[in-house]
Amino acid sequence: MNNVRFATALHILTLLAIMKDELLSSAFIAGSVNVNAAVIRKEISNLKACGLVESKEGKGGGSFLARPASQIKLSEIYEAVRLVPVLGRANTPNPKCPVGKKVNEHLETLYEETDNYVVRKLSTISLEEFAGKFG
Amino acid sequence: MNNVRFATALHILTLLAIMKDELLSSAFIAGSVNVNAAVIRKEISNLKACGLVESKEGKGGGSFLARPASQIKLSEIYEAVRLVPVLGRANTPNPKCPVGKKVNEHLETLYEETDNYVVRKLSTISLEEFAGKFG
DNA sequence: TTGTACTGTAATAAAAAATATTACAGAATG
DNA sequence: CATTCTGTAATATTTTTTATTACAGTACAA
Incomplete structure (x- = not known):
């Protein structure tokens, strides 16, 4: 995971959690995260597909x-x-x-176990708890 | 960690564990992992710095x-x-x-906790146990 | 009904990271 | 002293990640 997507997604969701009574535009969020608004829209598109976010199109959306x-x-x-x-x-x-032949099978098991771990x-921490750290 | 280094290092160490009575050359290991020998030598150099491997130079090394x-x-x-x-x-x-200002501090804490986890x-699994899965 | 402010998405460019390759000096062996 | 290794650096290539640009489509509101 040599990328910034978890940080970006958590930042987006934290903003949405804190300002939960407003619709936040991608431009606003981009200003806080300090990346291009298209990057935010793309990540939001992914978060929508995962059922975490919804959005409203058009003016005032x-x-x-x-x-x-x-x-x-x-x-x-x-x-x-x-x-x-x-x-x-x-x-x-x-x-x-003999090792090369089987190593990926054993690696995969280890990868899965570690990932599940x-x-x-992370399932013990809610977004509410994380967002609560701010102000 | 979008790379192959853990897999490579574990493969190297598994070979060394299984053939523990021999000195393995980087060319031999490279043949099993299926990467360039220089990549293996570089990783071994790192594993030596971490105190996991030793090596002997020169012919027959x-x-x-x-x-x-x-x-x-x-x-x-x-x-x-x-x-x-x-x-x-x-x-x-x-x-x-306000979020942008503090998010990295809270992220870092979360990153450290998760990493420690x-x-x-992984500290509950020994190389012996992993290598034991082969033959 | 029309201008404005948004989203959604794709195409492309640029930057950064990971990997591969080549080369060669130096060490140990026989 | 030729051979077979390691150690390491330099460089090239490939892949991944991020940024940028563009524009169609949607909703609101005057």
Whole structure:
């Protein structure tokens, strides 16, 4: 996960949680995160597909949380932006070597276990709790 | 961690664990992992700096485990190759926004906690246990 | 009904990170 | 002293990530 997507998604959702009575525009959010508004819209599009955010088009439109922050777990955010397991990717080892032949199978198991472990940890923290740290 | 270094390092160490009575050359290991030998030498150089591997130069040289596989925890491998926290990097948010100003501080705490959690999980598995899955 | 302020999305460009390759000096062996 | 290794650096290539631009479509409000 050598990218900034978890940070971006959590930032977006934190803003939506704190200003829960307003529709926030991508331009506003982009100003806070300090990235291009198109990046925000793209991430929001992903968060919508994951059922965390909804939005309203047109003038005066913007985004809001699909559910109360108390019902969103940080694990859902992690799963929404995860592209690669926590421990990284695998090689394409030599199948003629006894280790090379089996290593990816065992690696995959380990990757899954570790990932599940992270998910379990993050499922103990709600967005409400995280957003509560601000002001 | 969108890279292959954990997989590579674990593969190297598994070979060293299984063939613990021999010195393995970087060319041999590269053949099993299916990457360039220079990549293996570079990773071994890192694993040496972390105290997991030793090697002998010159003709007939090669690498071997610095300690018995039973005394190497997978967490040490993770820590040897980690460049970035499990949840990724942070943005450089707008300090004029109350959320932007503090988000990295709270993110960092979360990143550290999650990372420690992964380390704790991986510290319960020894290289011996992992290597034991092969033949 | 028309201008304005949004979203949604795609295409493309630019920057950064990861990996591969080549090269060669130096060490140990026989 | 030729051979077979390691160690390391320099460089090239590929892949991933991020930024930018553009514009169609939607909703509001005058």
